[in-house]
Amino acid sequence: MAALLDGDQHELDPLERQVVAFFVDGVRVLGLPRSIGEIYGLLFVSQTPLSLDDLVLRLRISKGSASQGLRMLKSLGAVREAEGGAERRTYYEPAIELKRLAGGFIREQIRPHLESGKAKISLLAETARDVDDPERRKFLGDRVDRLETWMRSGGRVLPVLQKLLGQ
Amino acid sequence: MAALLDGDQHELDPLERQVVAFFVDGVRVLGLPRSIGEIYGLLFVSQTPLSLDDLVLRLRISKGSASQGLRMLKSLGAVREAEGGAERRTYYEPAIELKRLAGGFIREQIRPHLESGKAKISLLAETARDVDDPERRKFLGDRVDRLETWMRSGGRVLPVLQKLLGQ
DNA sequence: GGGTTTGTTCAATTTAGATTGAACAAACCT
């Protein structure tokens, strides 16, 4: 029978809620969905690894959300499957080294956009070269150069960022 | 009478559309609304400063969007009011120095979150100190320390970022 | 084989937040 008064033993305690809320805010700043913050947050306060079903039960999110959220967190290098447990189901634990977290985010979220940005600028440069009016063409060439400078700066900054965060 | 065949002289030409689309994608990565990218993008390709009405007319966005978008862009230091023109209405031009753009973004979007993050971690630390079970308390203390380390790293990185982008 | 557990996929739904547009205010004119 279902528990009376909704007195679920599944609910988060106040501390867990505080931590989860912290990470929900955190990932929003990074432009990631709320569920990512909830999942990572709960893993972060947990003393033991958690399974997908644990996340569904305690966070009251759907299996779909939990599955997709874990996939993204794995691709970011922010969670890993726990070793050991000869169990059937897999348990997850958080990566807590900033170096790894920042590295995954840069690799998965920033670099791809930087690359596609460079490609779009190349196309832009072509379009700008075909402009008839010489003065307009010159102006556009300057703007395109400016964009290329931005991208170069971005490319130079990322490795430094990674190095500084790896400590 | 309205123009026949929707042959508006207001529509963006293909090059302008390409540039606007570039910035729309760009600001989405930064978590800013589409209209911000449209406005900055059109200013960026324009050889002359543009007024709020110019933006409304050419981008076909509402006056509300244009007004709020310009306000945010001003707060980010990404646009400024053009000098000269003794006109009544104000004209805007884009800031194109990466140093200024990155500085504004860091000041307006990143630092506030970093500060509020530190505050939330302090509260978290208090909550964690009150936990009864000693083992649990120790674990949570470690996690809180980890968060504090992250924030310190973040704080150290920002000035370096600004310095590197200012070139 | 059938039954159970664990996890994935994706069309339909929900929701957060961006956009609209009408009312309002401010600054100018004659």
Add this chain to the structure above:
DNA sequence: AGGTTTGTTCAATCTAAATTGAACAAACCC
């Protein structure tokens, strides 16, 4: 004064993206 231009505000609407949940698949059991 009243009229016009320029820009702001904010409740209502719209839309893009996150979430759901049911169907499906895969891996194990007996």
